[in-house]
Amino acid sequence: MLETRKVYPVDITPIEEELNQITEKLQISKAEAIRQAIRYYAEWVRDLKIITPRIIPLEEAKKEILKYLETREDVVYTDEIAEALNLDFDLTHKALMELWKDGEVVRKKD
Structure with missing residues (x-):
């Protein structure tokens, strides 16, 4: 059975230079750099607590x-x-x- 792939078009124009730096230093593809960044960010937000302070007098x-x-x-x-x-x-x-x-x-x- 074929696995369904999810592909998202992303405009990286504003961060192209940063992405190039990452790929050159880590010797990975742009796609892999983006995947790793998403994994890193997902791990970071997983531990965040959303706090909505109570408004009292x-x-x-x-x-x-x-x-x-x-x-x-x-x-x-x-x-x-x-x-x-x-x-x-x-x-x-x-x-x-x-x-x-x-x-x-x-x-x-x-």
Whole structure:
């Protein structure tokens, strides 16, 4: 039984120079270089996590952050809090700054 091949026409004009560099250095065909690039990219995106941060009011974010911090004894960074609570980084930072100004959290000394 014959295997069905998938062939896609691709305009490589904008990246022809880069493709030529790859094929010359690796001593492979352009088709093989493109296949390897796709495999590499597919492997890279396989491990990505798509995060859609929750949009909540600032006061609610502050409450959630305080509750989260009560469960932690170690130093926790803004990005860790944002990821753990699925919050927008800027919202998390703003909430932490307000909590710090109000004396409810302590900033780590560098």
